[in-house]
Amino acid sequence: MARIPSAPPADRFRASGSRRRFPYLFTAVFAASVLFSLRAAQVDPRRLLEGDALGNVAKFVRGMFPPRLDGEFLGLMARPAIETVQISVMGTAIAVALGVPLGLLATSSLTWRGVLHERTSRTGRWLLGFAPYAAARAVLSVFRAIPEYVWAFMFVRAVGLGPFAGVLAIGVAYGGMLGKVYSEILENVSPRPLETLRAAGASRLGVALYGLVPQALPNVIAYTLYRWECAIRASAILGFVGAGGLGQQIELSMRMFQFDEVLTLLAILFVLVASVDVLSGRIRGWVA
Amino acid sequence: MYELAGIRKVFADGSVALEDLSLRVGPGEHVAFIGPSGAGKTTLFRILNLTLRPTAGTLIFEGQDVAGLSDAGLRRVRTRIGTIYQQQNLVGRLRVVHNVLAGHLGRWSTATALASLVRPRDVAGAGRALEQVGMPEKLWARTDELSGGQQQRVAIARVLVQDPDVILADEPVSAVDPSLAVSIVTLLRDLSHESRKTLLMNLHSVDLALGYFPRIVGVRDGRVRFDLSPDRVGPELLAELYAGHRDEERQLERLRDGQNPLGAACRPLPGFRK
Numbered sequence: 001m002a003r004i005p006s007a008p009p010a011d012r013f014r015a016s017g018s019r020r021r022f023p024y025l026f027t028a029v030f031a032a033s034v035l036f037s038l039r040a041a042q043v044d045p046r047r048l049l050e051g052d053a054l055g056n057v058a059k060f061v062r063g064m065f066p067p068r069l070d071g072e073f074l075g076l077m078a079r080p081a082i083e084t085v086q087i088s089v090m091g092t093a094i095a096v097a098l099g100v101p102l103g104l105l106a107t108s109s110l111t112w113r114g115v116l117h118e119r120t121s122r123t124g125r126w127l128l129g130f131a132p133y134a135a136a137r138a139v140l141s142v143f144r145a146i147p148e149y150v151w152a153f154m155f156v157r158a159v160g161l162g163p164f165a166g167v168l169a170i171g172v173a174y175g176g177m178l179g180k181v182y183s184e185i186l187e188n189v190s191p192r193p194l195e196t197l198r199a200a201g202a203s204r205l206g207v208a209l210y211g212l213v214p215q216a217l218p219n220v221i222a223y224t225l226y227r228w229e230c231a232i233r234a235s236a237i238l239g240f241v242g243a244g245g246l247g248q249q250i251e252l253s254m255r256m257f258q259f260d261e262v263l264t265l266l267a268i269l270f271v272l273v274a275s276v277d278v279l280s281g282r283i284r285g286w287v288a
Numbered sequence: 289m290y291e292l293a294g295i296r297k298v299f300a301d302g303s304v305a306l307e308d309l310s311l312r313v314g315p316g317e318h319v320a321f322i323g324p325s326g327a328g329k330t331t332l333f334r335i336l337n338l339t340l341r342p343t344a345g346t347l348i349f350e351g352q353d354v355a356g357l358s359d360a361g362l363r364r365v366r367t368r369i370g371t372i373y374q375q376q377n378l379v380g381r382l383r384v385v386h387n388v389l390a391g392h393l394g395r396w397s398t399a400t401a402l403a404s405l406v407r408p409r410d411v412a413g414a415g416r417a418l419e420q421v422g423m424p425e426k427l428w429a430r431t432d433e434l435s436g437g438q439q440q441r442v443a444i445a446r447v448l449v450q451d452p453d454v455i456l457a458d459e460p461v462s463a464v465d466p467s468l469a470v471s472i473v474t475l476l477r478d479l480s481h482e483s484r485k486t487l488l489m490n491l492h493s494v495d496l497a498l499g500y501f502p503r504i505v506g507v508r509d510g511r512v513r514f515d516l517s518p519d520r521v522g523p524e525l526l527a528e529l530y531a532g533h534r535d536e537e538r539q540l541e542r543l544r545d546g547q548n549p550l551g552a553a554c555r556p557l558p559g560f561r562k
Contacts, residue, residue, distance in 0.1 A: 196377035199337045200450050201367030201394025206401050210390045214379045 091170025098175030103182030143176025166243030367394030380432030391449030
């Protein structure tokens, strides 16, 4: 007679041998890749001290002071600053709209694996569970793999210069990231409450509402807010390819060697990011 | 209530948890399951509450073979089976009232379930259930602020709200301290007796099983080893049931020496008197 497992529900899908070896193998490969990259990426701190490297940096920094703080310039920059926030908010909203459904589909414990599917037939699991799961994962990977810069470049071609291209770029690239992280958060909730609700006759949606969402919500909100912070910075970069906001102004000032304006713009960006940080910290504390 | 014939369960990794297990439980019966850890008791309970599908054999619940049930059919049967687990299978971040009202989920529509999260529906019912388990004041507390024993009472209150025909309790007291264990076992026994529910309980401690249940099923290696009234479960049978399992053998030694870990709360055990 075979060995009797003392199988608690959560550990039912035990790691196979190859999975247990994986961390060691991974660490070795990772270390090797760091060493290899050190050479390939031409990391050489001495080059910072050679020739006029430092002189150029000094010129850039000296040109920044004093920053341009006159009323006219600040007044002109109010609009791009607000635009940057608007791009980040709309971009994040689109990212959430894409990330939630794709993230749900990309969650293996919801679609095909684990305790909620114990009684589903094998073909049912593959057709209705694994196929949409794999498709959603693939889409999310594509969204994430293409940098938001490249997305912005494409969307500028599609919808023209301006903030909308930036919104779409952030929406798609960050939708990929949010979806991936949402699925990981959802996969890591405790399966026990889910099993209990299922065993008491709750529907799949009922299990999600009373078991999954309450467990996952704080992390989902925290990560979404973090991505919003990143989106503000990203919208500045996207301005460089003409997607509006502060970035476009930074690019213009740099091109005209107006480093005093650049400093002011960077300071505005800093204030924006810092305020979003404070705000999201408050919200996180409130939902925890 | 339950009719099991030739139940066998093999997990995906090839390990056999249950082997040709047959069992019959009538309505209103109280049955305790004992046996060494790894005997397949938890697997058996997860088959009984229709979470797991047996690899072979038939499971008949109230005259109905559950193997061919559709998703909706399964849900209907599941609402009639209430389960209490070893670990607190509650959502700690939700208030007690929502965890208790989750017992309604088998009947509620999704819209009702969602609305109740915003504005709890059957507050009176949840309050009554909490009163029955002796902590009505905790209705609005956050569940993760309660102690282990209190959470186990919340789990019982949820089953009361669900109002099933059978209560399955899978080691309901192994995570709480011994003095609470007795009160939770008696609570479950009395509540299911009052409402004429069938009660099946998995127990780690033999003395609780023998002291509070009229029918004892010994499980080992995925099979039923004996199915007797407690006065016929003697030391030899128990020694055989737990042979090779050090911790549990020690528990038997303590029983034999009269050191009942549960103290006076338990009735004297037949066959163990000196």
